[in-house]
Amino acid sequence: MSVAEAVAAGQLPGRVWFYSNYHCNLECTYCLTESAPGSVRRALDPDQVLRLAREAAELGFTDLGVTGGEPFLLPYLVDLLVDMSEILPTVVLSNGTVFGERRLERVRELAGRRVEVQISLDAPEADLNDELRGPENFAKVADVVPRLVADGVKVRIATTVEPDRLDEAQHARLCELHRSWGVSDDDHLVRPVISRGRARTAEMGTVFDHHQIPAELTVTVDGAFWSPFGPTMRDGRVDTDLLLTRTVEPLAVPAAALERLVAGRPPGDDAGIGIR
Amino acid sequence: MSLVELIDADGAPLLLRDLYAGGDPGPIVGALAQVPELCEVALPFIGKALGASAVSARYKEFAILRTSALLSCRYCVDAHTVVALDCGLTLDEVRALRGELVLDDVFARPEERAVLAWIDAVATGTGPVPAELGAELARHVADHIIVELTVTIGTTMLLNRMATALELPTSPDTLQRLAAVGLAAGAAASGSSSLASPPSPASPASLAAPASPGETPVAVGADR
Numbered sequence: 270m271s272v273a274e275a276v277a278a279g280q281l282p283g284r285v286w287f288y289s290n291y292h293c294n295l296e297c298t299y300c301l302t303e304s305a306p307g308s309v310r311r312a313l314d315p316d317q318v319l320r321l322a323r324e325a326a327e328l329g330f331t332d333l334g335v336t337g338g339e340p341f342l343l344p345y346l347v348d349l350l351v352d353m354s355e356i357l358p359t360v361v362l363s364n365g366t367v368f369g370e371r372r373l374e375r376v377r378e379l380a381g382r383r384v385e386v387q388i389s390l391d392a393p394e395a396d397l398n399d400e401l402r403g404p405e406n407f408a409k410v411a412d413v414v415p416r417l418v419a420d421g422v423k424v425r426i427a428t429t430v431e432p433d434r435l436d437e438a439q440h441a442r443l444c445e446l447h448r449s450w451g452v453s454d455d456d457h458l459v460r461p462v463i464s465r466g467r468a469r470t471a472e473m474g475t476v477f478d479h480h481q482i483p484a485e486l487t488v489t490v491d492g493a494f495w496s497p498f499g500p501t502m503r504d505g506r507v508d509t510d511l512l513l514t515r516t517v518e519p520l521a522v523p524a525a526a527l528e529r530l531v532a533g534r535p536p537g538d539d540a541g542i543g544i545r
Numbered sequence: 546m547s548l549v550e551l552i553d554a555d556g557a558p559l560l561l562r563d564l565y566a567g568g569d570p571g572p573i574v575g576a577l578a579q580v581p582e583l584c585e586v587a588l589p590f591i592g593k594a595l596g597a598s599a600v601s602a603r604y605k606e607f608a609i610l611r612t613s614a615l616l617s618c619r620y621c622v623d624a625h626t627v628v629a630l631d632c633g634l635t636l637d638e639v640r641a642l643r644g645e646l647v648l649d650d651v652f653a654r655p656e657e658r659a660v661l662a663w664i665d666a667v668a669t670g671t672g673p674v675p676a677e678l679g680a681e682l683a684r685h686v687a688d689h690i691i692v693e694l695t696v697t698i699g700t701t702m703l704l705n706r707m708a709t710a711l712e713l714p715t716s717p718d719t720l721q722r723l724a725a726v727g728l729a730a731g732a733a734a735s736g737s738s739s740l741a742s743p744p745s746p747a748s749p750a751s752l753a754a755p756a757s758p759g760e761t762p763v764a765v766g767a768d769r
Binding site for chain 2: 336337392479495506511512513514515516522526530
């Protein structure tokens with residue numbers, strides 16, 4: 270079965286992810302990649318990302334994703350997103366705290382394009398949110414999301430929680446909040462903390478088997494992985510248990526490996542812990 | 546301590562999980578697992594080249610242990626000293642292959658001397674192998690045996706350089722086995738004077754039948 274056939278059959282997710290970089294202005298308690306301001310600057314070459322994005326489209330993938338680290342710390346990110354969105358619809362993950370006026374002006378160029386900016390917010394109140402994500406995180410997100418929406422940039426909100434951390438009332442308040450910013454319920458994702466990276470070190474999060482999460486091909490400077498939850502870091506080293514191949518170009522090499530691993534897997538078999 | 550991280554069962558990449566199903570697959574797999582797509586094709590090849598085949602286990606171990614000693618590969622000499630003994634080679638034969646005894650004093654059969662002369666020439670030479678050695682070997686064994694022996698030598702050289710460069714560790718089990726038979730671990734790394742003396746040309750002998758399939762499988766990564 271080809272990649273295109275596997276995607277069409279629902280056996281293989283259509284999105285290819287790129288870890289644009291590993292450094293970040295925040296140091297979240299549950300970060301998969303141990304990202305921090307002091308992280309070693311390791312970034313994918315943007316020209317390579319574009320070559321791989323084109324190949325992804327040729328292979329039959331349907332969507333692209335960019336994550337990190339904080340992708341918007343890269344000075345070329347907006348240009349890259351514009352180019353990627355010409356190839357396939359693209360979502361970029363951000364902590365939403367690096368949008369000063371100059372950067373915000375650049376990000377407005379994404380309005381009307383096939384780009385969604387997915388911003389993290391873990392609780393409806395500053396104290397609970399900032400405990401996980403760092404000081405002033407809540408205030409910065411609350412400031413930037415409505416401005417992006419008003420400028421026509423498509424925004425999603427992602428909430429990452431421990432199972433017992435966000436009760437129903439808090440969840441309801443969070444939804445009221447994102448609706449008030451112009452973000453619909455359809456664009457609000459809630460997902461569990463995964464017990465990898467810094468979360469595992471802190472004994473947080475849900476332990477999972479790789480079959481319980483979508484097999485979304487993920488490209489990094491360290492190789493290609495089973496999912497964006499694959500290239501995690503622990504004690505400064507990259508985990509290899511969800512490594513597919515060190516070869517990322519041509520993309521057909523890791524794509525074929527992934528397709529081989531999911532062959533025979535029934536559609537929907539990857540929804541075990543609610544990450545979709 | 547090896548130069549690179551040897552991937553253990555917890556870090557076994559998805560394509561290679563079957564290799565780890567039976568426990569620690571050893572340092573060669575642990576190192577190759579750093580590159581799963583290379584490992585998954587290299588291991589079957591190495592298994593074919595070094596494992597049971599038309600070449601007898603005895604000749605396979607001649608090629609592997611002798612080549613490893615000639616290339617001063619501590620890891621491979623340690624591991625295949627144990628494998629060679631398990632394959633039925635005598636202690637003196639193993640010591641001779643390791644360079645601790647003179648080959649001619651231990652191996653008298655013309656066919657075996659021809660095999661050993663070929664191994665020494667292929668493993669240590671540069672450029673063409675002396676024609677007389679090939680001719681002598683061809684007097685004793687069939688073409689496919691020559692081909693396979695040569696590939697075994699070449700594959701062993703690849704592993705020798707890999708294991709040496711990456712400083713792969715000898716396992717405690719192997720060290721224990723070596724101590725039990727009174728053979729020094731790491732002997733190859735310091736070199737042996739008799740390694741410099743190739744076996745003397747074999748005397749003419751009748752064309753021997755190809756070696757029978759090995760009675761004892763030669764395990765890749767036997768040093769677990």
